[in-house]
Amino acid sequence: MKTAFCSLMVVAGFTVISTAVIAQDQVTFTRDVAPILQEHCQVCHRPGTVAPMSLLTYEDVRPRAKAIKAKLVAREMPPWFIDKNVGVQHFNNDTSMTDEEIATIVKWVDGGAAEGNPADMPPARQFADELAWQIGKPDVIVTLPKDLVMKARGPDWWPDITVDPGLTEDRYIQAIQIIPTKGYPNIHHIRTSMMKAGDSSIHGGAVDGNVELEMVQQGVFLDEYAIGKGPDLFKDGAGRYITAGTKINFEFHIHASGTETPINVLLGLKFYPKGYTPQHIVTSMTVGSNVVDLRPHEADVRSDGYIPLIKPARLLSWQPHMHLRGKAECIEAIYPNGKTQIINCARFVFNWMDNYVYADDAAPLLPAGTMLHTIMWHDNSDSLRSNPDPDAQIVGGLRTVDEMSSAWLSYYYMSDEDFKKETDARRAQQKTLTSTR
Numbered sequence: 001m002k003t004a005f006c007s008l009m010v011v012a013g014f015t016v017i018s019t020a021v022i023a024q025d026q027v028t029f030t031r032d033v034a035p036i037l038q039e040h041c042q043v044c045h046r047p048g049t050v051a052p053m054s055l056l057t058y059e060d061v062r063p064r065a066k067a068i069k070a071k072l073v074a075r076e077m078p079p080w081f082i083d084k085n086v087g088v089q090h091f092n093n094d095t096s097m098t099d100e101e102i103a104t105i106v107k108w109v110d111g112g113a114a115e116g117n118p119a120d121m122p123p124a125r126q127f128a129d130e131l132a133w134q135i136g137k138p139d140v141i142v143t144l145p146k147d148l149v150m151k152a153r154g155p156d157w158w159p160d161i162t163v164d165p166g167l168t169e170d171r172y173i174q175a176i177q178i179i180p181t182k183g184y185p186n187i188h189h190i191r192t193s194m195m196k197a198g199d200s201s202i203h204g205g206a207v208d209g210n211v212e213l214e215m216v217q218q219g220v221f222l223d224e225y226a227i228g229k230g231p232d233l234f235k236d237g238a239g240r241y242i243t244a245g246t247k248i249n250f251e252f253h254i255h256a257s258g259t260e261t262p263i264n265v266l267l268g269l270k271f272y273p274k275g276y277t278p279q280h281i282v283t284s285m286t287v288g289s290n291v292v293d294l295r296p297h298e299a300d301v302r303s304d305g306y307i308p309l310i311k312p313a314r315l316l317s318w319q320p321h322m323h324l325r326g327k328a329e330c331i332e333a334i335y336p337n338g339k340t341q342i343i344n345c346a347r348f349v350f351n352w353m354d355n356y357v358y359a360d361d362a363a364p365l366l367p368a369g370t371m372l373h374t375i376m377w378h379d380n381s382d383s384l385r386s387n388p389d390p391d392a393q394i395v396g397g398l399r400t401v402d403e404m405s406s407a408w409l410s411y412y413y414m415s416d417e418d419f420k421k422e423t424d425a426r427r428a429q430q431k432t433l434t435s436t437r
């Protein structure tokens with residue numbers, strides 16, 4: 001802004017400057033707001049998606065200016081709930097806005113939400129085709145044998161379906177993608193897991209606080225679909241392992257859209273070539289207690305979960321898991337020397353089962369003997385919007401109206417040698433970062 005002011009002064013003289021300064025100062029839709037909405041909102045807010053309205057044009061956005069400001073200031077949109085004041089801040093899938101971006105939109109709304117010069121409007125953003133394979137041709141494609149049918153109206157629905165992909169051999173997975181083929185605007189998210197004989201298809205597993213039992217009973221997380229998320233491509237040398245006979249469990253979260261809608265999906269798995277064994281096998285576990293006891297109207301009830309790492313590990317992603325009365329969760333490392341470090345904290349919003357995927361240069365590297373500690377907070381008061389009934393006494397359980405308190409973690413174990421290599425590389429990189437700052 002300062003540069004514009006100076007150059008104008010030279011070129012145009014004082015009379016022009018005063019109006020030029022006002023024009024520069026005024027936040028306009030076309031110049032300032034549209035680029036932010038393109039980056040942070042339109043992946044969901046465009047025609048034909050799960051979001052309730054489109055935010056492409058001035059005409060779309062202007063009538064909703066106040067609601068947008070409110071959602072942004074409360075950091076409820078875009079749905080990214082990591083606490084920015086503590087822990088790791090570098091993620092692969094970070095959709096959050098900077099304070100400056102939010103300030104720009106607030107200033108625009110408070111200043112009358114002007115359109116500005118139509119010539120300033122950036123070209124429309126192009127989106128990846130979510131309905132095409134981005135992982136190349138999959139080796140295995142799994143689909144639901146029968147469409148689910150979502151009613152025209154009614155509450156959200158969480159159907160749970162297990163499909164046998166007919167795998168006759170063990171393979172390492174290099175990439176995974178889920179494509180919604182029917183009911184795209186109704187699908188809020190889909191979570192898939194690998195089920196072996198004896199696994200319970202019900203997410204969450206045991207409720208008695210026995211973590212080992214819980215791990216045995218649940219399938220292992222495979223992949224998640226949410227709008228705009230894209231496929232999961234494992235980096236070279238890492239992959240998931242799937243064994244012959246494994247079934248795939250799909251857990252859906254579906255919205256009604258006003259018309260009865262059939263729902264179906266494709267899950268594509270791309271394997272590493274036969275005979276190739278990736279160095280790192282990515283797997284997942286849940287950490288939590290699932291022991292919850294909430295009295296009516298009781299707020300801020302804490303529960304804790306612990307799990308020891310038996311080998312050095314790289315943590316790849318973290319996904320808090322609670323139900324309707326979940327409010328916040330933290331994950332902490334308790335190192336073998338007794339020191340503790342918060343890895344991350346996040347608000348929990350039931351509608352959004354965010355999975356936070358660490359960037360390569362920030363994924364926590366944890367020595368063998370580290371205790372991972374999850375801290376969950378529930379809120380049974382009426383101040384939590386997702387709470388359907390603050391008068392109820394709530395315990396742990398599998399139904400949506402019961403509670404859970406856990407987190408899904410994806411990670412791989414590695415040898416002491418590899419761990420040393422990775423930690424040395426991380427140190428070197430951090431040194432470079434600090435010396436160039």
Ligand code: HEC
Pocket residue numbers: 037040041042043044045050051052064067068071072077078079095227228351
């Ligand atoms: C990941 C998808 C996604 C992104 C990104 C996203 N939204 Fe949303 N938004 C939704 C969905 C879905 C809803 C419906 C309510 C819900 O499910 O939470 C919603 C609801 C809203 C609402 C409330 C609408 C109503 O009628 O109650 C506003 C306002 C909003 N979003 C604004 C934004 C803005 C502004 C951005 C970008 C800064 C944004 N959203 C980014 C998916 C998204």
